[in-house]
Amino acid sequence: MNTEQTKIWNGDAGRAWVETQQLIEQMFQEIATMLVCDISAASQVLDVGCGTGSTSAAASRQLGVQGLCTGIDISQQMINVAQTAVSEQGLTTRFICGDAQRYIFAPASFDLIISRFGVMFFDDPVAAFANLKQAARRHAELRFIAWRSADENPFMTTAERVGSSLLPHMPIRKPDEPGQFAFANKERMTDILQASGWTGVNVAAIDVPCSFAEKDLLLYLSRMGPLGRVLQQEDEQTRSSVIKIVRRAFEPYVHGEQVSFNAACWKVTASAA
Numbered sequence: 001m002n003t004e005q006t007k008i009w010n011g012d013a014g015r016a017w018v019e020t021q022q023l024i025e026q027m028f029q030e031i032a033t034m035l036v037c038d039i040s041a042a043s044q045v046l047d048v049g050c051g052t053g054s055t056s057a058a059a060s061r062q063l064g065v066q067g068l069c070t071g072i073d074i075s076q077q078m079i080n081v082a083q084t085a086v087s088e089q090g091l092t093t094r095f096i097c098g099d100a101q102r103y104i105f106a107p108a109s110f111d112l113i114i115s116r117f118g119v120m121f122f123d124d125p126v127a128a129f130a131n132l133k134q135a136a137r138r139h140a141e142l143r144f145i146a147w148r149s150a151d152e153n154p155f156m157t158t159a160e161r162v163g164s165s166l167l168p169h170m171p172i173r174k175p176d177e178p179g180q181f182a183f184a185n186k187e188r189m190t191d192i193l194q195a196s197g198w199t200g201v202n203v204a205a206i207d208v209p210c211s212f213a214e215k216d217l218l219l220y221l222s223r224m225g226p227l228g229r230v231l232q233q234e235d236e237q238t239r240s241s242v243i244k245i246v247r248r249a250f251e252p253y254v255h256g257e258q259v260s261f262n263a264a265c266w267k268v269t270a271s272a273a
């Protein structure tokens with residue numbers, strides 16, 4: 001039932017993504033652009049784990065009236081924000097609140113399935129990608145971006161690394177468990193896609209330069225990721241002393257008014273044929 005992830009994304013993590021929506025949009029804008037470039041041949045696009053909808057909105061802009069993008073996400077609060085955002089932008093996008101692993105999609109209904117960091121959270125990834133495959137038309141393309149390893153993404157793990165030396169309750173990531181780095185292992189990810197019926201799997205390592213405004217760094221490090229979640233349970237004094245120490249560790253990424261880092265990712269494509 002993806003119970004754990006449903007709880008996380010409808011609780012603290014969902015709230016954190018909603019609160020930091022604009023910062024995330026800025027930070028990962030290039031990745032959204034990468035996913036929706038060259039989609040004119042598609043008419044029905046599915047965005048998996050669409051979150052607050054910025055990639056769905058980018059797809060809808062590309063499709064215009066020639067097609068429709070549907071975003072699915074397990075988090076009701078993020079779907080609500082996505083719905084408001086697209087209507088404010090005058091876009092037509094359909095959103096579904098549901099578990100992409102189990103949702104009963106109309107068979108063969110999409111000719112492109114995309115995801116920006118939204119497919120690493122399934123408790124049964126083979127079942128999930130098989131479910132997406134049956135929703136795909138015969139020659140449909142699967143195209144998603146997932147994180148490479150935590151070691152290759154030191155920016156992403158700075159807060160929890162420093163936080164775990166200060167706080168006793170920081171969760172420890174287990175290799176391959178559902179979560180941000182579940183697809184770090186290229187061979188495992190390829191096996192999952194092949195076992196679920198996708199063909200022509202292509203996995204390319206990409207390094208994407210990302211940046212956001214320095215004024216948003218405290219918001220980022222105190223709200224996002226495992227440290228952000230743990231800090232919510234701490235008292236005010238502990239929170240502010242941890243934040244001060246963690247902020248110092250981000251100094252190498254601060255360049256004047258910008259924070260910049262490299263996102264070490266996989267760009268994955270596969271075919272339903």
Ligand SMILES: C[S@@+](CC[C@H](N)C(=O)[O-])C[C@H]1O[C@@H](n2cnc3c(N)ncnc32)[C@H](O)[C@@H]1O
Nearest residue numbers: 009049050051073074075099100116117118121
């Ligand atoms: C890291 S966020 C990425 C959000 C969005 N794609 C973006 O880039 O802004 C992961 C998203 O996947 C969603 N998610 C996790 N498990 C899911 C599932 N089983 N079905 C649908 N969405 C899921 C979460 O609720 C969350 O919005």
